Amino acid sequence: MIKFILGRLTYLIPTFIGITIVAFSFVRILPGDPVLLMAGERGMTPEHYQEMMARLGFDRPIWEQYLEYLWRLLHGNFGDSINTKQPVLSDFLALFPATLELAFCAIIIAVAIGVPVGVLAALKRGSWFDQTTMTVALIGYSMPIFWWGLLLIIFFSGTLGWTPVSGRISLMFYFPTPTGFMLIDSLLSGQKGAFASAAEHLILPSIVLATIPLAVIARQTRSAMLEVLGEDYVRTAKAKGLAPGRVVGVHALRNAMIPVITTIGLQIGVLMAGAILTETIFSWPGIGKWMVDSISRRDYPVVQSGLLLIAGIVMVVNLIVDLLYGLINPRIRHS
Amino acid sequence: MTDTPVTGPAPGTTRQMLAEFWFYFRENRGAVYGLYFFVALVIMALLAPVLAPHDPIIQDRSALLVPPFWQEGGSTTYLLGTDAVGRDILSRLIFGARYSLFIGIVVVSISLVGGIVLGLVSGFFGGWIDAVIMRVMDVILAFPSLLLALVLVAVLGPGLTNAMIAIAIVSQPHFARLTRAAVLGEKNREYVMAARVAGAGKVRLMFRTILPNCLAPLIVQATLSFSGAILDAAALGFLGMGAQPPTPEWGTMLAEAREFILRAWWVVTLPGLAILITVLAINLMGDGLRDALDPKLKRS
Numbered sequence: 001m002i003k004f005i006l007g008r009l010t011y012l013i014p015t016f017i018g019i020t021i022v023a024f025s026f027v028r029i030l031p032g033d034p035v036l037l038m039a040g041e042r043g044m045t046p047e048h049y050q051e052m053m054a055r056l057g058f059d060r061p062i063w064e065q066y067l068e069y070l071w072r073l074l075h076g077n078f079g080d081s082i083n084t085k086q087p088v089l090s091d092f093l094a095l096f097p098a099t100l101e102l103a104f105c106a107i108i109i110a111v112a113i114g115v116p117v118g119v120l121a122a123l124k125r126g127s128w129f130d131q132t133t134m135t136v137a138l139i140g141y142s143m144p145i146f147w148w149g150l151l152l153i154i155f156f157s158g159t160l161g162w163t164p165v166s167g168r169i170s171l172m173f174y175f176p177t178p179t180g181f182m183l184i185d186s187l188l189s190g191q192k193g194a195f196a197s198a199a200e201h202l203i204l205p206s207i208v209l210a211t212i213p214l215a216v217i218a219r220q221t222r223s224a225m226l227e228v229l230g231e232d233y234v235r236t237a238k239a240k241g242l243a244p245g246r247v248v249g250v251h252a253l254r255n256a257m258i259p260v261i262t263t264i265g266l267q268i269g270v271l272m273a274g275a276i277l278t279e280t281i282f283s284w285p286g287i288g289k290w291m292v293d294s295i296s297r298r299d300y301p302v303v304q305s306g307l308l309l310i311a312g313i314v315m316v317v318n319l320i321v322d323l324l325y326g327l328i329n330p331r332i333r334h335s
Numbered sequence: 336m337t338d339t340p341v342t343g344p345a346p347g348t349t350r351q352m353l354a355e356f357w358f359y360f361r362e363n364r365g366a367v368y369g370l371y372f373f374v375a376l377v378i379m380a381l382l383a384p385v386l387a388p389h390d391p392i393i394q395d396r397s398a399l400l401v402p403p404f405w406q407e408g409g410s411t412t413y414l415l416g417t418d419a420v421g422r423d424i425l426s427r428l429i430f431g432a433r434y435s436l437f438i439g440i441v442v443v444s445i446s447l448v449g450g451i452v453l454g455l456v457s458g459f460f461g462g463w464i465d466a467v468i469m470r471v472m473d474v475i476l477a478f479p480s481l482l483l484a485l486v487l488v489a490v491l492g493p494g495l496t497n498a499m500i501a502i503a504i505v506s507q508p509h510f511a512r513l514t515r516a517a518v519l520g521e522k523n524r525e526y527v528m529a530a531r532v533a534g535a536g537k538v539r540l541m542f543r544t545i546l547p548n549c550l551a552p553l554i555v556q557a558t559l560s561f562s563g564a565i566l567d568a569a570a571l572g573f574l575g576m577g578a579q580p581p582t583p584e585w586g587t588m589l590a591e592a593r594e595f596i597l598r599a600w601w602v603v604t605l606p607g608l609a610i611l612i613t614v615l616a617i618n619l620m621g622d623g624l625r626d627a628l629d630p631k632l633k634r635s
Contacts, residue, residue, distance in 0.1 A: 018474030029490055135365075138622070142615040144566055146573045147589055147607030150596050154604075158597045273481035277570055291482065292574060295489045307486055311477045318477075 004326050008319060015315060023308040024069050027300055028062075078305035083297055088305040092287060097180025098168060099286030102278070103271045105202055106209035111264060114214045118221025118260075119253065122229065133218065140215030145274055149208040149281040156204060163204050166283035170197040205282045209274045213267040220263040224256040231255075258329050265321025269314045359627035366623020372616040380432040388414070389423035391430040391583040396421050400599045416601045418592065424601065427583035428609050434584040435565045435613060438499055442564035443557050445503035450510020451553065455541045457511065458518030469515070472508035480505040481570055488576045495578040498571045499564075506560045506567075513556055517549030551628040558621035562614040569610050585610045 044052070053059045057068060072078075078088040117137075121130040156163045164170065168182045175189035183202065186194035228234060229252055237251045238244075275288035283289065287306065294302035360366055379386060401417045402409040409416060415425040457468040475483070480502075487501035488494075521527060522545060530544045571577035572586025580591055585606040592602035 014470045015473045015477055018470060019477055022474060022478075026486065026490065138365075138618055139611070139615060142562065142566075142611060142618050144569055144573075144586075144589075144607055144610045144614070146570060146586075147603070147610065150589070150593065150603050151607070154596050154600055269479045273479035276479075276481055276485065277573070280574065292485070295485060296575070303486060303489065307478065307482065310479065310482060314479060315477050 001326070005323060008322055008326075012315060012319060016312070019308060019311045019315070020070055020073065021066070023304050023311075024066050026304050026307065073308070078309070079301035081294075081299055081302045083294070083299045083302070088302050089309075091290070091302070092306065092309055094180075095285060095287050095290050098182075098284060099275050099279070099288060101181045101183065102202070102205055102209060102284060102286060103268075103275060105206035106271060106274075107213060107264070107267065109206055109210035110213035110217050110267070114217030115221050115260065118218045119225055119248070119256075121218070121222045122225035123248065125226065130222075134222065137215040137218045140211050141219070143211055143215075145208050145211055146277040146281055148211060149204070149278060152204050152208060153281070162200075164197075164201050168198065168201050168285060169194065170201075173197060205278050205284055208281070209271060209278045212270055212274060213264075216267060216270075217260065217263060221256065221260050224259045225252060228252045228256040258325070261328070262321060262325055265318060265324075268317040268321075272310055272314060356627050360623045363623040363626050365619040366626070369616040369619030369623065372612070373620060376432055376613060376616070377436060379429060380436050383429050383433055387423075387426035387429045389426040391422065391427045392581050394420045394422055400595065400602070402599070403601050415605055416599075418588070418602050419595060419599075422581075422583075424605055427588060428585070428605060430583040431585045431588065431606065431609060432613070434495070434578060434582065435568070435610070438495070438502075438568040439561040439564050439617075441499045442503045442506060442568075443561050445500070446507035446560060447510055447553065447557055449503070450507045450512075451514050451546065453507075454511040454514025455518055455546065458515040459522060459537070459541050459545070465515070468511065472511050475505060475508045478505075481567060484567060484571060485574065485576060488571060493576045493579060495568075495582065495584065498568055498577040502564050502567045502571075506563060509556055509560065510553060513552050514549055517552060518545055521545050521548050554628060555621060555625045558617055558624055562617040562621070565610065565614055565617070 057065050076089060078092075080086065081088055081091055084091055117133050121133050124130050153165055157165045169186065173186070173189070173191055173194045175185065175191060175194065177185040178188070179185055182198040183195065186198040234247060234252050237247045242251075272288070275286060276292055277288070278284065279286045279288035280292050287310065291303065291306050291310075293299075294306065395417065398410075398413060398417050399421045400419055401413050401421075403416045404411050404414050406416075413423050413425070415423075415428070417423055418427070453468050453472075457465045483505050484498070484501040487504065488497050491497035491500065518541075527540065527544055530540060535544060568577050569584070569586030569589070572584050573590045575590055578584035578587045580587055588606040589603065592599075592606070596603045
């Protein structure tokens, strides 16, 4: 197992270096001079320009600049935001829990509904349940989620007036946020109605973000289950008279879950992309909205490091999924 | 000695293959409906100037936010109503089909050709060439596709052309990986060996001998990328980074309509519905293609 883990880790190094090269080149391939861009519309004197060039290291060879960039990254220095003047990493860490909370709720919705629906659809193959849920799943899979979010706002916030339109919690509540997770912090605050307000704000964005992963997980679970149900060992289990529940639950489901877990892991990247749209629609103060705002504000240090941090997170999650995959499937581990 | 008997299928079998393909494709009713819709959409896009009742760009200042005809205050002049600056929504939707199909075709063409060449080279030559190409693909795949496309467009400048280039770049690794996997499965088969012995050059081996036998998964992936490209381009348009106003692109239309969501449902609902139905139709077709082309999944 340790050999397997080490193998996967060494496999990641070239990808990680590639990601840093992409993030590093980002500022260099921008049209225009990066120093002038940072100066903004005020411009700067030639002396100040030279000083900035030297200070930012743009006057040195490109490989030297890259190595220094890498060195700074390894020391946790991701540069400062032009907009907030704060280190990018501290802005990121402050906003990340909001995205994490949203993504976590979304994946719970997607798995809690998607897996049982997929299993049932496979067991009742060809039934109206199978046909209806799989049609709905395909619709969900084809959904432009930014539009879906707007529709939910029109209906639940506009027509019914049930849910708020944007933000994480009503403005009337104010309390410290030690964990960054609004659901937990609102409970800890002990203020009446705070938790309900946080939950109300969370529900629509979570549904929107869960839509595509839910559809993918339901479809994948169904096809994995169908494949497993056709296997010899399932027939054997049935033939030796095991209860149908045991055949499905123990023999079939456990094996069908292997590809499903990979699918769930792969949805993390989808969730990150979805967070960009979902957070923009619901003005959710997370890293997706932060990236979009930084792009339109031309806050390039944020875009550069945000890109790197998000790709790094996706990479680490994929690694964990890979390792889990090896853990539950010895065939992969020993191949 | 000629190598024709070894490579291409004998004449006459192509028709048979098509017939067999249609037989399986037809079994999936959803796929057939998807195909019908898609054909109708293509016709609509081609005939847009004839079909559209109004110019999609011209603003009628006397008819702002007119609701669809069946609703109170609506008129048959503007069947699906008008937007905030008095443009006919129906005409904009019809012209929008042109953009969406165009985006799909361009993105799939670029990423398919790029992916096939990279995948073929990677799988055929192996060694360090393979390692380098596949690591570069890994790097592209490590970024959430929409985020990378968004940043690329920010670098290149907002606009439809740059959005298409960005989406093509992020969707191309899927083709490269699929092609490589298929090539690895095929390159040691006997017919390839036979062609090699018969003296076929490397380029001929790659493109004429191996590639035609790797096409099935690529065709399925192409339909998925087609619908994905439409969704991503609409998302970029929605974020203000894709087609720019007043282009009647569906995502851009949605972005312009956002502020009216609570008082004029039609300006928001209709463009999104157009995206959803188009993407759904293409995905239905993709499911049918997979059933018909992938023998492993056939009859499952």
